[in-house]
Amino acid sequence: xxxxxxxxxxxxxxxxxxxxxxxxxxxxxxxxxxxxxxxxxxxxxxxxxxxxxxxxxxxxxxxxxxxxxxxxxxxxxxxxxxxxxxxxxxxxxxxxxxx
Amino acid sequence: xxxxxxxxxxxxxxxxxxxxxxxxxxxxxxxxxxxxxxxxxxxxxxxxxxxxxxxxxxxxxxxxxxxxxxxxxxxxxxxxxxxxxxxxxxxxxxxxxxxxxxxxxxxxxxxxxxxxxxxxxxxxxxxxxxxxxxxxxxxxxxxxxxxxxxxxxxxxxxxxxxxxxxxxxxxxxxxxxxxxxxxxxxxxxxxxxxxxxxxxxxxxxxxxxxxxxxxxxxxxxxxxxxxxxxxxxxxxxxxxxxxxxxxxxxxxxxxxxxxxxxxxxxxxxxxxxxxxxxxxxxxxxxxxxxxxxxxxxxxxxxxxxxxxxxxxxxxxxxxxxxxxxxxxxxxxxxxxxxxxxxxxxxxxxxxxxxxxxxxxxxxxxxxxxxxxxxxxxxxxxxxxxxxxxxxxxxxxxxxxxxxxx
Numbered sequence: 181x182x183x184x185x186x187x188x189x190x191x192x193x194x195x196x197x198x199x200x201x202x203x204x205x206x207x208x209x210x211x212x213x214x215x216x217x218x219x220x221x222x223x224x225x226x227x228x229x230x231x232x233x234x235x236x237x238x239x240x241x242x243x244x245x246x247x248x249x250x251x252x253x254x255x256x257x258x259x260x261x262x263x264x265x266x267x268x269x270x271x272x273x274x275x276x277x278x279x
Numbered sequence: 280x281x282x283x284x285x286x287x288x289x290x291x292x293x294x295x296x297x298x299x300x301x302x303x304x305x306x307x308x309x310x311x312x313x314x315x316x317x318x319x320x321x322x323x324x325x326x327x328x329x330x331x332x333x334x335x336x337x338x339x340x341x342x343x344x345x346x347x348x349x350x351x352x353x354x355x356x357x358x359x360x361x362x363x364x365x366x367x368x369x370x371x372x373x374x375x376x377x378x379x380x381x382x383x384x385x386x387x388x389x390x391x392x393x394x395x396x397x398x399x400x401x402x403x404x405x406x407x408x409x410x411x412x413x414x415x416x417x418x419x420x421x422x423x424x425x426x427x428x429x430x431x432x433x434x435x436x437x438x439x440x441x442x443x444x445x446x447x448x449x450x451x452x453x454x455x456x457x458x459x460x461x462x463x464x465x466x467x468x469x470x471x472x473x474x475x476x477x478x479x480x481x482x483x484x485x486x487x488x489x490x491x492x493x494x495x496x497x498x499x500x501x502x503x504x505x506x507x508x509x510x511x512x513x514x515x516x517x518x519x520x521x522x523x524x525x526x527x528x529x530x531x532x533x534x535x536x537x538x539x540x541x542x543x544x545x546x547x548x549x550x551x552x553x554x555x556x557x558x559x560x561x562x563x564x565x566x567x568x569x570x571x572x573x574x575x576x577x578x579x580x581x582x583x584x585x586x587x588x589x590x591x592x593x594x595x596x597x598x599x600x601x602x603x604x605x606x607x608x609x610x611x612x613x614x615x616x617x618x619x620x621x622x623x624x625x626x627x628x629x630x631x632x633x634x635x636x637x638x639x640x641x642x643x644x645x646x647x648x649x650x651x652x653x654x655x656x657x658x659x660x661x662x663x664x665x666x667x668x669x670x671x672x673x674x675x676x677x678x679x680x681x682x683x684x
Contacts, residue, residue, distance in 0.1 A: 235636040236636050237635065237639075237641075238636070240413065243432070244432055247431075247444075251447065253447055254431075255408070255429035256430045256431070257423070258429075
């Protein structure tokens, strides 16, 4: 799993070629709304489990929603190390690019 | 930093449960009076959460077969199947299972958990993709991990979603293995296998069905949901357990595939553990013969399921699946579920408390499982004692309503 990304990652030239990857952060944020009933402010560093209380099964359900939103597949064995929102966004971006 | 720090959240949650009553994860049956009653906290308790579907654990013939085997073959095999742990009993059981299921070959594992682990880790490899129903049992999740395959989840009991995901995967040269259960353990709902078969055929995938909760329970001969839906020939691999309808411990995998037995020297959970003890194997062998000879057990089980289902729905409970031997009641929240579970236990009824993430969709459940051995009187008593639970739920609703005002 890649380390936490930075804002600069979004401006990476390769990603500008791919609008889906460019929007990954916003799209993931939108999908997270349902998992954030207490409206905690979310940043890239927000921890899915300890901050948002998303358990292992809910996290996999979220992955299914992301797969459908981006029309990609994200094998769950690729996301076992995902902890933060940014980790998740990084996986989405890499899968979008690989698709 | 302490090595157990990572469990702080779950430990805190467990501490909260203990404030409400007994530890739901440390129930002890101090004595067993029969397959349906035991002593819990010094109290005679009706057991409605043991998955003992056929009620065969105290069957005199099974007990005698187990005693004879222990005297003849000893207390344990002290070895794995690929070394010194294969006895004539293991082979006889494999032949009996294959014959019962109408499969070319069956392989016995030491537990049901290991059967799923061994089947999935043996069948799929790093270049393959497993498509797994999202409500699958933990043993299937763990088997997937051990296989090294890519694992894509599809929406529970949704063949159209499976179709979409298989299409999206395209062709990378690897095999596709679709894995589902016959009856799902937590909610008791059944897989639409006929529809799944259509999808798997369309995509050239293999289909694996875990019939742990359906063996003995469903189908004209008790072979499970695949038999009930008439698709056994299209199910490439089946697995199941000895610790439910067959009243012992262990598990099996079975198939018509001519190369299936290669798993005996490629599947690590089969190879690197001691084989089931002779007494276990002997009791399973007898239990399977009994089950085949006495289809009326299955009828009694369904009659009992009908009685409890009607009684509990009459009390107004929300039941998660159509009538069947697993009856899961949805509770409004974790605290209410724990309180209700404790109340039942104090009144001499044991059911399973099931909480997320061990349940689908974050549900908090009181899960009942019926047995052919339950009497109508026992079930009437269970229904009566569930009556008190409705008051707890009503109180909780009132509290929520007041808080909202």
